Amino acid sequence: MGKEITSRSEDYAQWYIDLVKKADLAENSDVRGCMVIKPYGYSIWEKMQAGLDKMFKDTGHVNAYFPLFVPKSMFEAEEKNAEGFAKECAIVTHYRLKSDPLKKGKLMVDPDAKLEEELVVRPTSEAIIWSTYKRWIQSYRDLPVLINQWANVVRWEMRTRLFLRTAEFLWQEGHTAHATAPEAIQETEQMLNVYAEFVETFMAVPVIKGKKSEGERFPGAVETYCIEAMMQDGKALQAGTSHFLGQNFADAFGVQFTNKEGKLDKVWGTSWGVSTRLIGALIMAHSDDDGLVLPPKLAPIHVVIVPIFKTEQELEKISEQANQIAGALRKQGYSVKFDNRDTHKPGFKFAEWELKGVPVRIAIGPRDLENKTVEVARRDTKEKQVVALDAIATSIPALLDSIQENIYQKALAFRNSMITPVNSFDEFKQVLDGKGGFVLAHWDGTAETEAAIKEDTKATIRCIPLDAKPESGVCVYSGKPSDKRVLFARAY
Amino acid sequence: MGKEITSRSEDYAQWYIDLVKKADLAENSDVRGCMVIKPYGYSIWEKMQAGLDKMFKDTGHVNAYFPLFVPKSMFEAEEKNAEGFAKECAIVTHYRLKSDPLKKGKLMVDPDAKLEEELVVRPTSEAIIWSTYKRWIQSYRDLPVLINQWANVVRWEMRTRLFLRTAEFLWQEGHTAHATAPEAIQETEQMLNVYAEFVETFMAVPVIKGKKSEGERFPGAVETYCIEAMMQDGKALQAGTSHFLGQNFADAFGVQFTNKEGKLDKVWGTSWGVSTRLIGALIMAHSDDDGLVLPPKLAPIHVVIVPIFKTEQELEKISEQANQIAGALRKQGYSVKFDNRDTHKPGFKFAEWELKGVPVRIAIGPRDLENKTVEVARRDTKEKQVVALDAIATSIPALLDSIQENIYQKALAFRNSMITPVNSFDEFKQVLDGKGGFVLAHWDGTAETEAAIKEDTKATIRCIPLDAKPESGVCVYSGKPSDKRVLFARAY
Numbered sequence: 001m002g003k004e005i006t007s008r009s010e011d012y013a014q015w016y017i018d019l020v021k022k023a024d025l026a027e028n029s030d031v032r033g034c035m036v037i038k039p040y041g042y043s044i045w046e047k048m049q050a051g052l053d054k055m056f057k058d059t060g061h062v063n064a065y066f067p068l069f070v071p072k073s074m075f076e077a078e079e080k081n082a083e084g085f086a087k088e089c090a091i092v093t094h095y096r097l098k099s100d101p102l103k104k105g106k107l108m109v110d111p112d113a114k115l116e117e118e119l120v121v122r123p124t125s126e127a128i129i130w131s132t133y134k135r136w137i138q139s140y141r142d143l144p145v146l147i148n149q150w151a152n153v154v155r156w157e158m159r160t161r162l163f164l165r166t167a168e169f170l171w172q173e174g175h176t177a178h179a180t181a182p183e184a185i186q187e188t189e190q191m192l193n194v195y196a197e198f199v200e201t202f203m204a205v206p207v208i209k210g211k212k213s214e215g216e217r218f219p220g221a222v223e224t225y226c227i228e229a230m231m232q233d234g235k236a237l238q239a240g241t242s243h244f245l246g247q248n249f250a251d252a253f254g255v256q257f258t259n260k261e262g263k264l265d266k267v268w269g270t271s272w273g274v275s276t277r278l279i280g281a282l283i284m285a286h287s288d289d290d291g292l293v294l295p296p297k298l299a300p301i302h303v304v305i306v307p308i309f310k311t312e313q314e315l316e317k318i319s320e321q322a323n324q325i326a327g328a329l330r331k332q333g334y335s336v337k338f339d340n341r342d343t344h345k346p347g348f349k350f351a352e353w354e355l356k357g358v359p360v361r362i363a364i365g366p367r368d369l370e371n372k373t374v375e376v377a378r379r380d381t382k383e384k385q386v387v388a389l390d391a392i393a394t395s396i397p398a399l400l401d402s403i404q405e406n407i408y409q410k411a412l413a414f415r416n417s418m419i420t421p422v423n424s425f426d427e428f429k430q431v432l433d434g435k436g437g438f439v440l441a442h443w444d445g446t447a448e449t450e451a452a453i454k455e456d457t458k459a460t461i462r463c464i465p466l467d468a469k470p471e472s473g474v475c476v477y478s479g480k481p482s483d484k485r486v487l488f489a490r491a492y
Numbered sequence: 493m494g495k496e497i498t499s500r501s502e503d504y505a506q507w508y509i510d511l512v513k514k515a516d517l518a519e520n521s522d523v524r525g526c527m528v529i530k531p532y533g534y535s536i537w538e539k540m541q542a543g544l545d546k547m548f549k550d551t552g553h554v555n556a557y558f559p560l561f562v563p564k565s566m567f568e569a570e571e572k573n574a575e576g577f578a579k580e581c582a583i584v585t586h587y588r589l590k591s592d593p594l595k596k597g598k599l600m601v602d603p604d605a606k607l608e609e610e611l612v613v614r615p616t617s618e619a620i621i622w623s624t625y626k627r628w629i630q631s632y633r634d635l636p637v638l639i640n641q642w643a644n645v646v647r648w649e650m651r652t653r654l655f656l657r658t659a660e661f662l663w664q665e666g667h668t669a670h671a672t673a674p675e676a677i678q679e680t681e682q683m684l685n686v687y688a689e690f691v692e693t694f695m696a697v698p699v700i701k702g703k704k705s706e707g708e709r710f711p712g713a714v715e716t717y718c719i720e721a722m723m724q725d726g727k728a729l730q731a732g733t734s735h736f737l738g739q740n741f742a743d744a745f746g747v748q749f750t751n752k753e754g755k756l757d758k759v760w761g762t763s764w765g766v767s768t769r770l771i772g773a774l775i776m777a778h779s780d781d782d783g784l785v786l787p788p789k790l791a792p793i794h795v796v797i798v799p800i801f802k803t804e805q806e807l808e809k810i811s812e813q814a815n816q817i818a819g820a821l822r823k824q825g826y827s828v829k830f831d832n833r834d835t836h837k838p839g840f841k842f843a844e845w846e847l848k849g850v851p852v853r854i855a856i857g858p859r860d861l862e863n864k865t866v867e868v869a870r871r872d873t874k875e876k877q878v879v880a881l882d883a884i885a886t887s888i889p890a891l892l893d894s895i896q897e898n899i900y901q902k903a904l905a906f907r908n909s910m911i912t913p914v915n916s917f918d919e920f921k922q923v924l925d926g927k928g929g930f931v932l933a934h935w936d937g938t939a940e941t942e943a944a945i946k947e948d949t950k951a952t953i954r955c956i957p958l959d960a961k962p963e964s965g966v967c968v969y970s971g972k973p974s975d976k977r978v979l980f981a982r983a984y
Contacts, residue, residue, distance in 0.1 A: 029624065030566060031611070033557035036624050039639065040555045064534045067526035068613075068644055068660050069582070072589070074522060076599045086589040090561070091601050092613065093585045095648040099562070107568045109583050109610055117600055119523070119611075121560075121584065132521065132528055147531065152560055152644065156587040168560050292652040 005355075005389050007289045012233040019283055020162045023292050023356050029299075032159040035169030037276065040356065043300035044279055046169065049150065052172060052274070055194050061146045063180060063279065069119035070128045076222075078252035081126055084219025088156040090121040090167075100331045102379045120483045121154040126220060126271055129175045131251040134267050137177060137267055139258050145177040146188070154205035163280035164237075164492050177267045179259065181246070184268035185223075188244040191272040192225040195240035203278065204295040204408035205229045207239055208438070208487060210463025215447050218271075222246035226318045228462045228487065230415040231284040234436020236462045236489035239281050244324070245269035280492070285378075285411050292357025293380055296400040302334040303396060308346050308365035315340065318364045321389070325362065325374070328393045334400070346408045354379060359403050360396060380407055400427075428488070432457055438489045442482035444475035453477050497847075498573075499781045506727040512654045512773055515784050515848050520773075525652040525659030529768065530847065533655075535792035536771055537662065541642065543663060543789070544766070546684050552664060553638045557763040561611035562620045566695075570744035571616055575859050580648040582613040611951025613646040618712060618763055621667045622741040623868035629669060630760055631750045637678070655772035656984050658728075663767035669759045671751065673738070676713075676760035680736040683764040684717040687732035695770065696787040696900035697721045697777045698928070699731055699908050700979060702955025708940050710763075714738035720954045720979065722907040723776040728954045728981035737761035764876020772984070777903050778872075784849025785872055787899050788892040794826040794887060797843045798840050800857035806831065808855045813881070817854065817866070820885045826892070846871060851895050852888060856935045872899050912978065917968045920980070924949055930981045934974035943968050951980045 005018035020026055025041030028034075037045065053063075055319045069092060076082040079290040100106040122128065131146075135140060154168045154182040173193060192209055199205050207227035214302060217224040221243035229239045250256070259265045266366030286293040296302055305326060307318040326336040337358070338348050346363065353361055363375040374392065377384045378402050387395055418437025429441050443449060443461065454460050468484040475482050497510035512518055519531030520526075529537065545555070561584060570629030576936050592598040605836040614620065621639075628634060646660050668685060670676040684701055699719035709716040721731045742748070742759040751757045775780045776783040788794055797818060799810040811832060818828040829850070831841050838855065845853055855867040861929035866884065869876045872895050879887055910929025923931050935941060935953065946952050960976040967974050 027627075029559045029620070030558040031561050031563060031620070034560070034561060037557040039554035039556045043554065045557075046555065062531035062535065063538065065529040065532045065537075065662060067521045067523045067528065068646065069523050069526060071523060072599060072601075075589075076597070079597055082589075082599060086591075086599055089587065089589050090584045090611070091580045091589065093601065095581065097574075097581050097583065099568075099575075099578075105568070105571055107564060107578055109564075109585065119582070120589070128523070135519075154560065170557060199789070226582040381500060390532040476692070 001134055003371050005289065005291065008232065012415060015289070016280075016284060019287055019292060025283070026162045028162065028418065033157055033420055035162050035166050035168075037069045037170075040300060041279060044282070044294070044298055045276055047298045047300070047490075048202070048278060049172075051461050052194075052198055053148075054148075055198060056148050056172075056174065059190060059194060061148045062178075063150065064127055065149060065151070066128050066132060068122055070122055072118045072120060074127050074131050077118045077131075078125060078220050078249055079381075080248070081124075081220030081347040085123040085155070089123055089158055090154045091094030092119040092121065092234075093233055115319070116209060122151070123153055123155045124271075124273075125149060125173055125175065126154075126245070126249055127253075129382060130253040130255060130269070133177050133267070134253050134255045137255055137257050140260050143177060143179045143267070144183065144287070146174075146187075147176065148172055148174045157258075161280075163276055163283070165277075169276050171273050172455075173271060173273040176270045177250075177255070178270070179257065179265070179267050179268070184207065184246075184270050185244050188223070188225055188242045188270045188272070191239070191270070192227065192242040195242065195272070195274060196227050198274075199227060199229065199239050199278070199281075202295065202297045203282050203285070204404060205281060206408065206412040208463065208465055209467075210465040212241075213447075213450055213461045213486070214462060215450050216461060220245060220248050221271075222248065225466075226463050228438075228489075229285060229491075230418050230437060231281070231492065232414070233284070234418060234490075236438060236491040237277075237281045237284070238462070238491065239278060240272070240274040242272035243270060245271060268425050286407055287357065288416060290351070293407065294357035294359060296359045296404045299359050300335065300402060301337045301356070301358045303360045303362060304337045304339055304349075304358045305352070305362045305364065306346055306349045308363055314366050315342070321364055321369060322362075325389075326394055329370060332393070332397060334396070362379065362392075378403055380410075419487075422476065423473075428453075428459075428476050429457055432459055432488075432490065436490065438462065438487050441476045441488055442471075442473035442484075443486045444478045444480035444482055446478070448479045449475060453488070457490075459490050462487045462489050462491060495741070497781065497783065500724065500868055507781070507882040508772075508776060509654065511779055511784060518655065518774070523647055523659075527654050527658050527660075527901075529662075532792060533771060535766055536774070536786070536790055536959075539790045539792070540694070540770060541664075544686075544690055545640075545642075546638050547690060548664075548696065551682060553640045553668075555642065556639050557641060557643070558617055558620050558624060560614055562613060562614055562617075564610045564677055566623050567620050569614045569619060569623075571711050572740070573616075574713030577615040577647070581615055582646045582648055582954045584613065586613040598702065604611045612701070615645055615647045616763075616765075617641065617643070617645075617665055617667065618737070618741055619745075621744040622747060622761070624743050625667075625669050625759070626747045629747055629749050632671050632752050635669060635671045635749060635759070636675065638666075638679075639668065639940045640664055640666045653772075655768055655775070657741065657769075662770050663765050665763060665765040667743075668762045669747070670762070671757070671760070672748065673760050676738075676762050677736050680715070680717055680734045680762045680764070684719065684732070684734040686923075687734065687764070687766060688719050690766075691719060691721065691731050691770070691773075692900065693773050694787065694829045695777070696789075696896060696903060697731070697773060698904040698953065699902065700957055702979065704955060705939075705953045705978070707941055707942050708953060710735045712740050714762075717958075718955050720930075721773055721777060722774070722910050722929060722981075722983075723984065726910060726982075728930060728983040729769075729773045729776070730954070731770060732764070732766040733763060734764035737763060744918070747962060752783070779849065779901055782843070783847030785878055785899065786849035786851060788896045789849045791849065791851050792827065793829045793850045794892060795821055795852045795854060796829045796841075797854045797856065798831050798838055798841045798845070806858050807834070809861055810858075813856055813861060814854075817884055819879075821888060824889060826887070826889070849967060850894070851892060854884075870895055872902075911979075914968065915965075920945075920968050921949055924951055924980075924982065928982065930954065930979050932977040933980055934963075934965035934976075935978045936972035936974055937968045938970070941967060941969045945980070949982075950983050954979045954981050954983060
């Protein structure tokens with residue numbers, strides 16, 4: 001089909017790019033670092049949005065929309081946050097173009113239309129949102145504020161890669177305000193759990209929940225929680241973060257409230273987000289050398305039906321059968337594609353739908369019509385079976401459930417095999433350079449050691465797992481005492 | 493309740509602003525011309541999105557996402573389009589902030605991070621999308637391309653007004669590519685019909701379909717179709733546009749395809765959009781001096797239940813009943829709010845939910861419990877009736893349907909009463925300055941006359957109605973011959 005993709009063993013990074021492009025998920029645009037999300041890729045994002053949005057609403061959140069632009073003076077109000085994003089901001093300085101007197105038909109920036117204050121294109125919305133919350137929050141009765149926003153954000157990344165790191169990306173960002181610290185911490189943890197549940201149940205990607213070290217924290221946060229996933233090449237990927245902001249943004253923007261005792265108090269905050277980066281994680285966690293492997297819960301098409309025919313008459317009879325099957329499955333809420341193109345051979349179609357990761361393929365030929373059967377192939381294991389026509393309406397839904405579960409179990413077994421406890425720095429480096437994956441090691445808790453290990457190995461502390469067991473040991477790098485192991489890895 | 497709003501007769505413009513703010517729909521942000529869409533307002537937008545998105549998909553369109561930024565050289569490729577938007581563009585010129593050496597803790601634009609080429613924040617996406625279509629379209633087999641995008645856009649408007657005209661707004665923009673002109677024109681008309689159907693059936697706002705005069709056309713379009721609605725103050729509002737782009741963007745970006753005969757041909761295009769402006773239209777078409785009147789199909793809350801109680805015990809019994817009613821209605825897909833706050837009196841709650849436009853209010857008191865009845869009030873007419881408990885599950889859905897229909901019929905009768913045929917320029921001005929509304933008048937078809945009338949009366953040609961009957965006459969302004977009447981009005 002002229003769509004060969006590089007194999008994972010040959011060049012994993014190229015395999016990823018090939019897959020994204022050839023499965024029609026996304027492509028680079030003519031705008032530096034910005035991607036075009038193509039319809040097939042976007043439909044995966046729509047499914048992710050629908051799943052997450054429902055979970056947000058079920059936990060009491062509502063959606064709203066805040067401005068794209070943040071005036072510089074507002075942006076710099078929370079100093080750590082501003083400092084963290086200052087180096088990668090797109091800045092609007094003018095509001096008009098005019099005809100270029102030197103080049104006919106061309107435009108130039110109108111120097112008379114310079115803004116009095118520059119506008120930052122939001123890299124994240126804490127500043128604009130907390131400047132708004134100041135107006136909304138006066139009393140404890142106004143709390144909590146539980147808001148989510150679906151939006152585009154811009155971070156001027158120098159090295160970009162489709163979905164994983166782009167200058168503009170789509171995401172959701174939750175921003176909540178609370179009367180007390182425990183309530184805000186509970187919200188931070190709740191949303192981490194929502195993310196973990198989404199990534200595991202919808203994306204079929206197992207994650208490890210933890211806290212970031214101080215060095216890896218979100219700028220402006222008191223604590224950053226995260227979920228970390230393992231990709232097939234042994235590199236980790238941060239799939240979502242949930243931040244306890246303490247009173248940092250309340251301080252920066254003067255957001256105070258009268259508490260139940262009638263006293264003035266400062267508001268506590270959280271923020272949490274996941275982005276189109278998740279599509280990159282989805283691809284890298286499950287797919288193979290033949291193309292995408294999509295979990296049914298996020299697959300734009302659940303079932304493709306391919307007719308095997310020689311004559312018009314055969315196609316006609318098969319179509320009748322196919323339409324019946326499609327109708328029965330659609331009634332149950334599944335998305336079914338009947339690929340009746342007469343311009344392509346079945347083998348081409350098989351390869352194309354495998355590339356696109358459609359979980360189940362049904363092939364129907366003349367002999368199937370006679371036998372009242374169809375051939376059913378599952379994308380994840382490539383296994384085929386013959387299924388009686390009258391069993392399809394029940395067996396396909398069961399098969400899709402089993403594919404969802406199998407993909408998860410496979411990823412879980414792999415991920416578990418990629419967590420290696422090590423007890424020396426030599427072992428640490430051997431594992432990283434050998435099988436890769438997560439390395440569970442004792443760390444002395446200092447930023448110096450963390451930086452030295454990163455400098456030496458390119459591995460970072462992915463998280464301090466929430467379920468880390470207390471265990472006395474010594475730091476693999478410094479030999480100083482440590483009371484638990486943390487999770488290191490090279491990461492996307 | 494401290495939420496008094498200005499009456500329409502006193503000051504219509506202020507009434508609108510009061511309503512938007514006091515019903516918690518939106519507010520001005522600290523960013524010039526940009527609004528914050530608050531949760532209640534955003535939930536109306538979510539309902540609009542859901543309705544429209546389904547209609548787009550039912551007509552064969554898919555969603556995708558294209559970059560926010562358009563390089564200047566790409567932006568200026570289609571000259572008329574560029575010229576049309578050049579005066580109101582936000583321009584990104586730099587990609588980094590740095591510490592300001594003169595002001596501790598403050599940031600400044602880093603002069604070393606100037607972009608080689610300026611980026612325009614999209615005011616509309618034809619340029620970036622057609623530069624992408626060039627890569628996607630080679631053969632007639634690649635056509636049609638039927639894509640929609642949900643996005644934010646920026647137009648640097650000088651005078652802004654919440655929802656109706658803001659520097660940043662949310663919208664959808666369809667961009668399609670076709671092999672032939674008739675096919676593209678058919679698409680343009682189809683989407684105009686989709687918009688008309690949406691605005692009439694969901695928003696309950698009647699519209700007139702027509703074509704724009706040359707002077708009012710979208711820059712870069714060959715023909716602009718529109719739907720025009722009538723607001724309660726007699727001003728018109730353009731509710732949606734659908735453009736036949738001819739081959740203008742194919743020309744500008746070199747988008748060609750090999751047709752069935754094997755010859756190279758240029759692609760034909762359309763684009764079409766509606767925006768958060770529709771929320772402004774929704775408010776102004778139906779609401780009254782007590783607040784919003786929302787059509788049930790777009791109301792975030794369909795039914796509010798208010799308990800009338802004196803004692804805790806009474807509230808307990810009423811709550812049981814209320815929860816049963818809410819459960820039965822929710823099962824049918826309705827959104828129900830049980831307002832059991834003990835901090836506010838029923839009268840306050842009644843006023844608040846009227847302000848928020850909830851279509852149906854159910855009040856339950858101790859006597860209702862005895863009689864097995866409830867009091868049902870409809871927001872549109874303020875009529876109340878006593879309904880037997882066992883009839884609620886069927887009567888409320890019927891009532892909601894009847895409210896949807898009644899709101900539409902009321903708006904239709906009003907709109908029809910506001911179309912006035914006139915035969916002289918004196919009459920034209922008298923009607924405009926008197927009752928206002930649409931004026932149906934003969935026009936000589938020239939841009940000069942159109943401009944002179946606008947200069948004199950501030951009325952513009954809203955559209956040349958698609959159903960205009962051929963009728964010989966003379967232009968009200970120039971006395972030159974005319975073969976049909978066109979629709980004039982002052983407009984938002």
